[in-house]
Amino acid sequence: MERSKFFLDSACKKAEPALGAFQTAELADLLHSCLEEARELAVCADLPTEDVMATINGIPTSLVGKCFDCVFGPFAPRLTVLSPTELRVQATIGDMEIDEVVKNDLTGVRPGVFVMSWAEQSGNFVVQVQDHENKIVHNYARLADGQIFCAQGAIQPVTAV
Template identity: 80%
Template sequence: MAATSGGPTSLVGKTFDCMFGPFVPRLTVLSPTELHVRATIGATQIDEVVKSDLTGVRPDLFIMSWTEQSGNFVVQVQDHENKVVHNYARLADGQLFCAQGVIQPVPGA
């Protein structure tokens, strides 16, 4: 099993990119309730620490949600064993952003 196989605390201190084509947010799990989000969307830069909810479903499978300062609400299903992430976001302007991508661990970040 991967290094993230335990409960939510097994992700603490881990940094990974969620690769959705040209959109690649970088997430660092600071605690089971705090997340550092970094991303570039066009000319908009996101670099903020947000409150998050992190739930372990089974080894290496997590559900994570957070609200960004802009009002974007994001829910992700993260399968670290298979390196797959499903993203469901309600953007502040009401649009939906749903995507499937690849989880890429960032060692030593």
């Protein structure tokens, strides 16, 4: 548990500079760094490395078909993973409602932990580290107007409608 928290904290700190630069190459480097750290943690924690490597090297499919809310206080976007490359995002911000299907990058870090990123039609760019085992989500978003929205929240599974 403590190693998982350390990993998430470390991964989120690494995400901030990549989001600030908002460059695809830097995001790819960030994801690669997170994967390397996950591999090291799997060995240190004596986790079954074949399961970890299958999650890391394969396309993570365990989230496909799942629907969950990412609760950041009063803001709780709903995510539905349609495929490893497609995500439905639903949210209400003030009187504006978002309901769109976006292309996403989904990377398995270890069983139950994923890094997900996507760009919304509005221009918002979002990176999340999701720990479904512990129901924690770390969110880093570069909003269309240039603001950064960083938050830690709770993952609440819901029945897809």
